[in-house]
Amino acid sequence: MHVYFNPQYFIRNERGCSYIIAKAIPASEKLKGSVGSISVLPPIIGYILSHIENCELEIAEKEISNVTQLRVETIDRFIKKLVDNAQMVGWKYRGVNILFPPFLLLSSKERSTGAMYTTKDFLWMEPFIPKRPSIPLNINFMITTKCCTNCIYCYADRDREDDLSSQDVLKVLDEAHELGTINLTLSGGDIFAFLDWKEVVRKVCQYGFSSILSTKVPLGKDDIFFLKKVGLRNLQVSLDAVSPSILMTTLRVKNDYAGKMKQMLQYCDEIGLKVNVRTVLTKYNANEVEIGKLFSFLNGLSNVNSWVLTPAFYSAFKDNYQQYRASDLELIKIYNQTKELNTVAHFTILHNKMSERKYTLQPYSTVESFVQNNQICNANSYSMAILSNGDVTACEMLYDNPNFIFGNVRNQSLYDLWNSTVALKMYSYKQSMIEQKENNQCSSCRVYSDCKLNVGKRICYVDITKVYGKDKYEYPDPRCPEALVIKENLIL
Helix, strand or coil: CEEEECCCEEEEEECCEEEEECCCCCCCCCCCCCCEECCCCEEHHHHCCCCCCCCCCHHHHHHHHHHCCCCHHHHHHHHHHEECCCCCEEEEEEEEEEEEEEEEECCCCCCCCEEEEEEECCCCCCCCCCCCCCCCCCCEEHHHHHHCCCCCCCCCCCCCCCCCCCHHHHHHHHHHHHHHCCCEECCCCCCCCCCCHHHHHHHHHHHCCEEEEEEECCCHHHHHHHHHHCCCCCCEEEEECHHHHHHHHHCCCCHHHHHHHHHHHHHHHHCCEEEEEEEEEEECCCHHHHHHHHHHHHHCCCCCCEEEEEEECCCCCCCCHHHHHHHHHHHHHHHHHHHHHHHCCCCEEEECCCCCCCCCCCHHHHHHHHHCCCCCCCCCCEEECCCCCCCCCCCCCHCHHHEEEEECCCCCHHHHHHCHHHHHHCCCCCHHHHCCCCCHHHHHHHCCHHHHCCCEECCCHHHHHHHHCHHHCCCCCCCCCCCCCCCCCCCC
16 A cells, blocks of 8 residues: 655654645645645654655555654554545644644545655654744745735735845745745735736746735736746636726726726636635625626636635724725625525635624633634744835734834845744743733733744734734734723724
8 A cells, every 4th residue: 555645735844843834725636624734743743754655555664663663553553544534633742732634645646746854953753842943834925015906905005115126036036945935925015016027926836836826917818828837826816896886996996997807817717727716895895796796707717716705804004994894794694695605606615704693803701712712823933924125024914013023135044034033032922021011911811821922823913913003012812802992893
């Protein structure tokens, strides 16, 4: 029997800790919701997973047993539990959740195989130390703030100058490839508003980054053909409606924009470029008629992989949020409508911050429940962001908040930036370091370590600073039951 490592995943073995990194773009048909996830593993598990693919499983197990002194039966039982397993499995190891994503190991070979990398100082027998990796596994690169739209809900800071040159951008891509970064998101603004976007995309594909490119630019047929030719497999397209009047109101575009976007998606269909569509819901398009029109158009295309619907979140860079926010009732109706449409769609329909119940900013009654269930943020644990002027920060949405700026790519290497004093301080921001204690329950919270320390943090610094102010980064996440009271009905 042969066992194969799913090409959706990447194993990285470092001293004291191994990692399973899921690529941002689906690389295998056998994938069940683990895009972009990261898991930490004991070194011995990383060693086993890295040594099972190049020969018959029985031979590999004997060789691993000879090195580790583990019984062959134990190794075999562990491996076969993961083969073709459609569910996330795992257990607690010394207080740490060890998780194995779906279909990590396969009994049949895909067109490609998963990759592994082991640092020179890796030793399988060393104690397990769940830690931040020595390099950023994911990078969000905001190469421009220029855009072809002016969305009423835009989350980006568009008033920025001193952008990196094309040469600077390409140099950063070279360095990220040499460093070993796996997932690379090119954001903005809009990447296709960057003058030399073709050279950037060509290099991204050349290096084999698992890359997300998102756009609202209505690209022409030649541009779509170029993307397909250089090896781009997926394009994320933002389309909120097919009615010109709605897009003119919400994106402030011309009357012909809707037709051009529909034409672009038809070009993708014709040329064979897979597309993931994202729709932001406001009071202007969150009705069953408009969503029905959009669905009918998308379902008539053959190359749509998925359709994600999300309500417009509160933006620190736009006023009058309540004037364009979709109502709770409207969001519930759209959720129920698209959930039913999912049964007849040829693509997957996904929802972000939507359900059959009213959105509640603080759904947890205790801090223990919050830490157990709130979303995990990988910023500065596994990922970092590069802004258009070269500044590097934990997350692109933190922009120039000085508490999170690691340095600048113009004069520092990505490795040094990731391991900078600011980055390491913010990663291990101990409770005793809190200076702002007035009305700040974090200063005495009993679950502080589980919430704000080490990998898998349960907070979003962007939402904290967006709601309370740049200087309030030490305060609780707005979703925490001990957070400061927010009177506005915000979606974060």
